[in-house]
Amino acid sequence: MTTSWAELMGQIEACHACALREGCARTVPGEGSPTAGIMFIGEGPGADEDRLGRPFVGRAGELLTKMIHAIGMERTEVYICNAVKCRPPGNRTPTAEEIAACRPFLRAQVALVRPKIIVLLGATAGRDVLGDQFRVTRDRGKWVERKGVWFMPTYHPSALLRDESLKRPAWEDFKAVRDKARELMKG
Ligand code: URA
Numbered sequence: 001m002t003t004s005w006a007e008l009m010g011q012i013e014a015c016h017a018c019a020l021r022e023g024c025a026r027t028v029p030g031e032g033s034p035t036a037g038i039m040f041i042g043e044g045p046g047a048d049e050d051r052l053g054r055p056f057v058g059r060a061g062e063l064l065t066k067m068i069h070a071i072g073m074e075r076t077e078v079y080i081c082n083a084v085k086c087r088p089p090g091n092r093t094p095t096a097e098e099i100a101a102c103r104p105f106l107r108a109q110v111a112l113v114r115p116k117i118i119v120l121l122g123a124t125a126g127r128d129v130l131g132d133q134f135r136v137t138r139d140r141g142k143w144v145e146r147k148g149v150w151f152m153p154t155y156h157p158s159a160l161l162r163d164e165s166l167k168r169p170a171w172e173d174f175k176a177v178r179d180k181a182r183e184l185m186k187g
Contacts, residue, residue, distance in 0.1 A: 005107045007020050008108050017101040020044075020086035020094070030081025030109060032085045037185050039079045039115040040064065040108065043124040043156065044094050050095065055080045060157040062170040064121070067157070067171070073132070081106065083128045099128050110124035110149075116184045118149060119177055121158025141173050142166060150184070152177050 007141045012029045014019060031054055040056075048058035056064045065075055084094045094102075106128070110118070120126045126134040129151065130144060136155060144151040148183040154173035155166045 007110060008105065008112065009071075012105055015062050015105075018086075018098045020084060020098055022136050023089045024086040025050045027085045027186055028053055028055050028082065028087070029085055030079060030103070032075060032079035033077055034079070034113060036077060036079040036113055036115055038073070038077075038117045038119065038181060039081070039110065039113055040068075040119045040121060041125040042080075042082045042121045044082045045087040047087070056157075059161060062187065063157040063160060067174050070171075071181075079109070079115065081109055081126050087126075091126060099124065103128065114146075116150060116178060117152055117180055118151045119173075120140055120151060120153040121156075122159060125156075125167040126153045141169060141176070142177070150180055152180070 009029055012027050015027075021027070022120060024045070029048045042056060042060075042064075045055065046058050047062070049055055054062070062078075066074055067076060083099050083106060085105060088094050088098070093133065118129070120129055123134065123136040123177070126136055127138065130139070130153065140151070140154050142151070152173055155170045160170055162166050
């Protein structure tokens, strides 16, 4: 079990548990507050993230940042990471094996941050955390509580860029996150 951020970051950097590390420029572990109340989990780094070593800094990232601002938060107050820490070639969806190889790092991040709310962005994050039966269209917008942590699955920001009609339900999900955060973190 990883005990410190420094150790975890070193392990991610050195990891060759799957082939993704071979094909990426740099690892994208995640960023934000180490004591964040809200954590956002995406799929995996794209081209911009791979170049900069930071999560959600491309077009989808700009939209995520706007939505975080719209619920009255800053990126520095939340924690943002991905199911896989290395860019899949051509931005393909990471395989079940790649996601499983990276899962200990995600678990360690959750254990270190201890967020009260985890927002699952899209089908990959949803399946990774909630299981293979997860379907984003069916299951988004419904809270799942496990061991005192509240999970809100919603659409991935990239899906919102492709299909404008998904923005309204995604915004409802973000408002539910804002309200739950107020409820859980008041005082
Ligand atoms: N899409 C993701 O899932 N994660 C990123 O970091 C960027 C785009």
